[in-house]
Amino acid sequence: MTGVTRWNKTKTPAGVDPWSLTPDIGAALDSANVVIPVASATERDGLAATAPGGVLPVPTVVWRTDKNRLETWNGTVWRAGFGTTYTPIWTGVTDFGTGGSLTGTYWVDGDRVTVRSRAKFGSAATMGTGAVYCPLPTGLPIGGNENANLGTGFHVTTGGILRPLMVFAGSSTTASVWTTQIPVQTPGGASYPAGNGDYMEISINYQTSGA
Incomplete structure (x- = not known):
């Protein structure tokens, strides 16, 4: 034919x-x-x-x-699915330094979104003491009743020291990153370092209203 x-x-x-x-x-x-x-x-x-x-x-x-x-x-x-890369511009860190990087990948399954994001420090980086936020993928805001705990993460140094992190909803389009101390603190407020090669990595999952 x-x-x-x-x-x-x-x-x-x-x-x-x-x-x-x-x-x-x-x-x-x-x-x-x-x-x-x-x-x-x-x-x-x-x-x-x-x-x-x-x-x-x-x-x-x-x-x-x-x-x-x-x-x-x-x-x-x-x-069953493919991750989509995006560049999450983390805010609240004073300076990621020379050679620092911001990377992220997300997966969508129905109205569920899974995000992994890493903020890596370069040379002469400064953490600062402000609240730290990671933006969620564009067009996939938090929906439903999920406005509290989104996931966890780690602060990792080049020397192999791991410090746990908790991740909450900063808004419908951002995730806020905190230490697990009681009461919780910002990473800089808890004196987490920002040495060359150190990084913060988070893994979160939430229901979206944008699927």
Whole structure:
């Protein structure tokens, strides 16, 4: 079938094609690359046996009705999701120094968002004593009733000293970073250092109203 490629990238027979009903309909349906509902990993893994030539096209996307999520076949493994990198501009630290860096990755699963973020100090960095905030990914604000504890983290020195951190909602779009002392303090207020190569890393999870 020479076919015509439609706006949604499916192929249908062209007027000049010789007509063969069953193969042509099958080819058109195969080209649709629809999301396939499956009820288990076993059903998902059995799809290859019924695919043309016994090989799944890349990508093949399934909807796991037992897990309420999408999974994608990349030619080697099934993946349930991919992280998205972003640059979280932490505030409240006086100076991250020369060579400091701010990195982050987030994952979205329905209305749940998981974020990992690291703020690394460079040379001549200064922590300061103000409240420290990490912005959440754009367009994924905190929703529902989750306005308190978001997660945890660590302050890590190049000498291998680990100090625990607690992470709370600073606002609907920011996470605030505190020590675990009683009462809690800002990292600088607790004299956490900002040496070259030291870093703070947090891991949080929350419900969003932006999914």
